[in-house]
Amino acid sequence: MRCARVADVNVAVIGLGLIGGSVLRALAAAGHRVSGYDADPATRATARTAAAQAHSSARWQVTPTVRDTVARAELVVLAVPLPAVGGVLDQLADAGYTGLVTDVTSVKTPVRDLVAQRLHRPPRRLAGFVGGHPMAGRETSGFGATDPALFAGCAWVLCLEPRDTSMADWLELAALITPLGARVVPTTAAEHDRAVAAVSHVPHLLAAALVSASADDPLAGTLAAGSFQDGTRVAATRPELIAAMCGGNAEAVGPALDAVLDALRQARAAVDAEDPIAALRDWLAPASAARGAWPHRPGTARELPARVDDLLALGRAGGWVTAVAADRRTVTAVRPLRPAPA
Incomplete structure (x- = not known):
């Protein structure tokens, strides 16, 4: 299928730690116009220095306030710890931001609830929200640990709530993320x-x-x-x-x-047990077999209709999306090959 090519997008990344900073750098390297903000002045200074040293095609800007960061943004990526999400959402509301929002928080249901409470209310409403979580990370943190290639080969959850998520928004984000090398996994917040x-x-x-x-x-x-x-x-x-x-x-x-x-x-x-060696061997055997079969090998890529039920079934089967068609009607989907039961 002919894959979607997302035009240059104005993206704001709020929070420039390991994940947020890596998102900033990866999207900038992919040719998007990216601005970033972090509440820590030292982190902003580090990111600003790195931007000045970056290749011109992969450069980004660092702004002094949330309002400045989102002023021209079409998409905001929230990359702050869960306890800080509510405060950042309040700042987005105060700035009058009404575009698309996603996040990279490792818990999805509380973020979805916070967005509903803080941003989906009159007089302003978001254009849309799609919860996200790239399953990538390291034990190190901070902008100094960031890597634009961090998401290559990683599973990146994009939440798809049957009654709440706009399919157009979901596909737009999937088309933005898959060129970074990530495997987009559709699922609900609760299942995630x-x-x-x-x-x-x-x-x-x-x-x-x-x-x-x-x-x-x-x-x-x-x-x-x-x-x-x-x-x-x-x-x-x-x-x-x-x-x-x-x-x-x-x-x-x-x-x-x-x-x-x-x-x-x-x-x-x-x-x-009377024979602890035998008892432990029996206890260990199922885990040894399961770990030996993981990760499951990917099956053959195929086209899948871009429909909620089909995508959620794909995610529940452990599958993922690697590309989005230009017409947004289909996606390239891969399911894992599971070993036959012993």
């Missing part, structure tokens, strides 16, 4: 929050628990190697960021954490 609780939020808590359990043992610190490093990398993330995403998604994190605790209790019982 439930999934990331298990694969992102609880792993942060588990990593912190593993570090805490051995932090006071100097010998353990010396002997720690690959398994400890791989299992605890995200524990180095700033505590306020972990707290915001896990606390902001408490309704889904609770059951996901209970499931892990139940599994660990089963492991604890296996250790006390």
Whole structure:
């Protein structure tokens, strides 16, 4: 199919940490006109210096206020931690912004609710809102850690609420994001929050628990190697960021954490079994098989109608969108190849 080519878009990015700064740089490198703002003056200064040093085709501007940042924007990307979202939305309202908004927050339902409360109200209403979350990141943070190639190959959620999301807005954002190399995953906010609780939020808590359990043992610190490093990398993330995403998604994190605790209790019982080696082998086998089969290989790309039900079914099957047709009637969709049951 002939893919959509999104014309140069005026984009405002509010929040220039790792994800927001990488979005800013990636969109600028793709030829869009991008302005950025961060509440921290030092971050703005760092980003402004980097802009001056950037290649002319990948340059962006850094502005002193939210109002200045969104003055000419057709799209605003919110890239601030969840506790700051409400305040930024109030600033958008005060600035009279009525265009399209997306975000990169790791929890989707609270952001959707905040937008409904703060921006979808008379006398001004947004042109549209599409919640987003690129599943990319590092344990490091700040504009100095940003990378315009951060999103290549990553899954980037774009929320598609059957009764609320404009399909035209959703497709416009998908057409903007897929050229960055991201795999756009359609899902609802509630389904997103439930999934990331298990694969992102609880792993942060588990990593912190593993570090805490051995932090006071100097010998353990010396002997720690690959398994400890791989299992605890995200524990180095700033505590306020972990707290915001896990606390902001408490309704889904609770059951996901209970499931892990139940599994660990089963492991604890296996250790006390008459034959702990055999019991642990049986307990470990399903997880070993599942991890060995992940990530699932992508299937053949095919055209899919750009309809809500079809796109949500794609996301629920673990699939993603790699391109949007120029006429916006179809998308290029890929479903993962799942291994046959043992």
